[in-house]
Amino acid sequence: MHTLSSIETKKTQNIVMPSIPHIRIENLNVTIDGRHILKNINLDIPNNSITSIIGPSGCGKTTLLKTLNRLVDDAKGVEVNGSVLVNGEDIYGKDAEVTHIRKQMGLLSQKPFPLPMSIFDNVAYGPRIHGTRNKKVLNSIVELQLRNVGLWDEVKDRLHASATQLSIGQQQRLCLARGLAVEPEIILGDESTSALDPISTQTIENLLVELKDRYTIVLVTHILRQARRVSDYIVFVYNGEIVEFGKSEDILLNPQHELTQQYVKGFIA
């Protein structure tokens, strides 16, 4: 078993970062009920690309993702120290307004959770909350986002039917459209394909790859092949610490750290 002290030689491989990344994490520490879940996380997430967070289950990757839109601190007994800068603004700062922060990010959860309303209202939910009342504007937002996720032709005749009637793959694309409708800059995916069949998984993956020109995408995944298929960058997290961060092919084919090597080869699950 590796002790924590063995994870010290952090290696960030040749990545050219923009001056202001959409997401910069500085000295982030998270404890839940006194357990140290994330330890001294420092990370700049590259803009307009897909970064995958990988690591064995329980290593803290989902917690790391949820610190980015402050969904962690809704849970009880959670303490967050350090800062997460989104577009230069510390989302854990005193003046930070949670609703404003979250509007900048779309979240795609493990299982699709359509809101208890129609397909149309699911997509229009975010814009309405943020003050869009105009029917024409809402119509065009809904159509645009449903087209973006390739759902428009499948649902255009039943926009006002309940969203739960859709297949689970369609629901997940609806949830993506719903997230995109608030015009975020960032998309967070928490093992977003784990409940889906292979074809729906591929659809979602292709969508994310298409979207990365316009969005900064952070995914948590436990499927290495998925990380290889979609990501530009990979963060390997072990026991709450970042072991290695680099370009996808570097991490997968030429990992520098012993732990990463073992994980990539399948020795640590």
Next chain:
Amino acid sequence: MSWRLLKDFLFKKSAAVFLAVSLSVVLLIFVGLGYKSLPLLQSESIINILTQSVWSPLKGNFGFLPFIMGTIWVTFIALIIAVPLCLLASAYLAEYASDRLKNFVLPLVNVLAAIPPVLFGVWGILFVVPILSDYIGPAFGITSSGYSVFAGGIVLAVMIFPIMISIMVEVLKTIPEELKAASLSLGATKWETIKKVVFVKAKPGIFAAVVLAISRAFGETIAVLMVCGNIPQIPKGLFDAGYPLPALIANNFGEMMSIPLYDSALMFAALLLFVIIFGFNFLSRVILNRLEEKA
């Protein structure tokens, strides 16, 4: 057969018998009430009994409409007060309150449920009735003794708080965290999430809680009887006295049994109450069971 096995056998059989006895009591009550109401039902059609508004046993007029309307008024007022209050209270407990507060308040709510109804009645007489007659009535230009369906509704509302709050909190807890997270992650505030997602998703359960509270409210006797005036008239406003069904039975049973059909009429009142409450309880159980299957 060994003694131990025989004991086991005897226990099993006798337990089954006890179960049958306790269940058959319910059936016996129903049959007994039905049988005793027969004389009234034979002398007058059931539609007449339910829709006529004159109640004068001495002259042989048994119109139940005043009592039905009295029950509806009191129950309806209680619901109008209790539903929004309980909905917000349970939303606070389920979504905002800290564990410490929850662990303190929820047992307290159950203590409220254990207070004997007669105490609520006394509270109604000492507190609610004077406030209605001295302050609220005059504020609307109404002279009233305070003994009214309004007073009954207020007392009843307080009495159904506990059952409503505890069921609603349970229902709200069944809403998945991820669904709330979906709404929050779009930048919705907690209140927007509760209003547009949690309440909507919890609608069947909230409905079941209300229905269960209604069946409790229909049957509540002593506290309501003490404050609502008990005049057999159809209430026309909040400050009018009313006479709910259970109060009719409790006030008159055992008296004036010499009048023909009076006995039967009271039995019919009991039967009516029995059927209504049984129906509402059944309905809410069905809804709650369905909800549990889904969750």
